[in-house]
């Protein structure tokens with residue numbers, strides 16, 4: 001079940017609130033400029049499926065997002081716990097970073113934990129299959145796929161280079177909960 005846990009930066013052990021209803025999650029995040037939507041991910045895709053397979057299965061939804069929002073690049077992260085580089089891939093996203101563009105991710109299988117640092121609050125968004133999240137450009141955040149990754153996410157970018165991140169150097173991510181698996 002998707003969820004949103006909201007913490008004060010000073011209390012990583014105890015969330016101020018935990019929301020599990022889609023409308024509550026979406027409206028709380030919308031107040032901070034974060035889009036949280038639910039799109040049906042009807043094609044059965046297994047974590048580990050190839051980028052080509054995933055893009056072909058979700059061509060309609062990808063085209064809709066690209067046309068509506070002007071995204072120019074798409075790629076896929078598709079991982080299961082057999083992946084030989086899973087520890088390196090997990091580590092890549094675990095530290096707080098920003099992007100110069102919105103972070104748009106459509107989960108078509110499995111789950112992952114996005115954590116956003118907005119002013120004095122931390123928003124941990126557990127995204128699952130069918131969730132579409134768009135984090136505004138410049139928002140400090142990190143992502144945990146867990147020790148045993150199991151997810152497929154379609155990523156859309158509005159620059160031709162794809163994934164470009166600037167790490168903040170803040171160790172805040174190490175104090176907040178990781179994805180339990």
Ligand SMILES: CSCCC(=O)/C(O)=C/O
Nearest residue numbers: 077093105112142143153
């Ligand atoms: C869920 S997609 C992989 C993570 C990623 O692209 C990113 O930028 C995390 O912050």
Ligand SMILES: [Fe+2]
Nearest residue numbers: 097099103141
């Ligand atoms: Fe990111």
Ligand code: NI
Nearest residue numbers: 047109110150
């Ligand atoms: Ni699964």
